[in-house]
Amino acid sequence: MWYRRKQRNNVTQVHTSRFARSPQVRATTRGDETVLLDVAHGRYYTLNEVGSRIWALVCEGVPFVEIVNRVCAEYDVSRERGERDADLLIRQLLGESLLRCDQ
Numbered sequence: 001m002w003y004r005r006k007q008r009n010n011v012t013q014v015h016t017s018r019f020a021r022s023p024q025v026r027a028t029t030r031g032d033e034t035v036l037l038d039v040a041h042g043r044y045y046t047l048n049e050v051g052s053r054i055w056a057l058v059c060e061g062v063p064f065v066e067i068v069n070r071v072c073a074e075y076d077v078s079r080e081r082g083e084r085d086a087d088l089l090i091r092q093l094l095g096e097s098l099l100r101c102d103q
Contacts, residue, residue, distance in 0.1 A: 019100065
C-alpha cells in the first residue's frame with residue numbers, strides 16, 4: 001500500500017523553540033544585507049534588512065516572541081505581519097539547514 005509519509009517537521013514549534021546557526025554556515029553583513037554561505041553545499045543566500053535583523057536576533061538566542069516584538073517596533077509593522085514574516089523566514093532557514101533547533 002502506498003502512502004505519503006508524514007513529513008518530519010522542520011516546522012518545529014517555531015514560536016516556542018530557540019534556534020542556532022548551523023556550524024557549516026558563515027555569515028557576513030554589509031550595509032543592510034547579510035550574505036549566508038553554506039560551506040557544506042556551496043550555496044549562498046542574501047537576506048534583506050529585515051531578514052538580516054531576524055538572523056542576528058536568532059543567532060543571539062532571542063526567543064521568537066521577542067524577535068517579533070523587536071521587528072514590529074523597529075520597522076513599524078503590524079504584529080500579524082511581523083509574526084508571519086519571522087515565522088516564514090525561520091522555517092525557510094530551517095528547511096535549508098542554515099539554522100538548527102536548540103529548543
